[in-house]
Amino acid sequence: MKYYIIIALCLLALLSACAVQRHKLSPTAKINLLDADVFYQQKNVEKALESYLKVLQDNPEHAHALRRVGDIYLYWGEQNPDKEIENNKKAYEAYAKAITVMETYETPKDDELASIRTMKKNSEGAWVRIYNSADRQLSLGNTMDAVAGFEIAAALDKTKFQPIFKLKEIYDTKLDDDDKAEEYLLKLYELKPKELPVLQEIGAFYYNKKDFPKSLEFFLKAKELSPRDINILMNITFCYFELERNQDALAITKEILAIDPRNIDALSNAKIITMDSEDDAAAIGYTKTLLEIRDDDTDYNHICNLLNKTLNYPELITYAEKWRAFDETSKEAVQYIILGANMTKNKALETRYIDILKKMQ
Numbered sequence: 573m574k575y576y577i578i579i580a581l582c583l584l585a586l587l588s589a590c591a592v593q594r595h596k597l598s599p600t601a602k603i604n605l606l607d608a609d610v611f612y613q614q615k616n617v618e619k620a621l622e623s624y625l626k627v628l629q630d631n632p633e634h635a636h637a638l639r640r641v642g643d644i645y646l647y648w649g650e651q652n653p654d655k656e657i658e659n660n661k662k663a664y665e666a667y668a669k670a671i672t673v674m675e676t677y678e679t680p681k682d683d684e685l686a687s688i689r690t691m692k693k694n695s696e697g698a699w700v701r702i703y704n705s706a707d708r709q710l711s712l713g714n715t716m717d718a719v720a721g722f723e724i725a726a727a728l729d730k731t732k733f734q735p736i737f738k739l740k741e742i743y744d745t746k747l748d749d750d751d752k753a754e755e756y757l758l759k760l761y762e763l764k765p766k767e768l769p770v771l772q773e774i775g776a777f778y779y780n781k782k783d784f785p786k787s788l789e790f791f792l793k794a795k796e797l798s799p800r801d802i803n804i805l806m807n808i809t810f811c812y813f814e815l816e817r818n819q820d821a822l823a824i825t826k827e828i829l830a831i832d833p834r835n836i837d838a839l840s841n842a843k844i845i846t847m848d849s850e851d852d853a854a855a856i857g858y859t860k861t862l863l864e865i866r867d868d869d870t871d872y873n874h875i876c877n878l879l880n881k882t883l884n885y886p887e888l889i890t891y892a893e894k895w896r897a898f899d900e901t902s903k904e905a906v907q908y909i910i911l912g913a914n915m916t917k918n919k920a921l922e923t924r925y926i927d928i929l930k931k932m933q
Contacts, residue, residue, distance in 0.1 A: 605636070706725060733760055784814045809821045836866070
């Protein structure tokens, strides 16, 4: 029996030597590695980890020891929910270091390439567990635990945007920390400078904070990527309007109407802008189009006021009567009909609506 055990240990030592021949170890570290592999095979992971860590004290870049450390912490991360983030973080870091070391090999062997693939898969699994754990903490209302978890996930893999977006949301909506929210938004932008939703998110953030120049900057970047996106174009008009750049707002509004001539929001914006700039003819045109699409008290009021201003009394009567048909309770509609009838010398119409107005008093 002892004979077979000795043979088995010799074979294990030989295999270990083959696996680590790329890495120099002191005699003591070689013994520690042999012990660690035996403990690992026996599933005594506590003892195995202790010995692998001794190997790494001798040579911090020993790939085999690093991989096994990663394997052990990955296992503990699955088995111990209370230390899920801590153990998966250690697993990820060990795998990452081992992968970095092994990818420097000039002529990696098939088993080494397979090992790299396995570690990449395992490290991705460790990262996902960290992210999901943080997400669970967030859903449970443990905001600061969630922040800590997402920060770890973001630090481990700087190419992933998901934890950064979560951190932005937390600081923006839960912790009311504009500076941190902006910090993570800009990190998101560094990762995804050509990602349309990211540009829109940043534009909306600055708009809500009333930083309209910055908001405009990012919505214009979004427009470069999607020049016919009506939502983006509308947001640009809102920024221009807040910045009192009404003619720029109108120019973008016309772009929207070229895409969608019956867009109510764009027509309403165009109406307001042209009314403010006293372009009465344009304002009348936009308001007429709005009233072709749907009846609205405000639009009827605006067009009647504009037609009175421009002395167009026949059309004033027409639209005031349409307003009256839409809203029989509107005294203003009746008053505009009386005014139009008076100015066009239509005595019968004037008398009729004077009587109606008296009954409405």
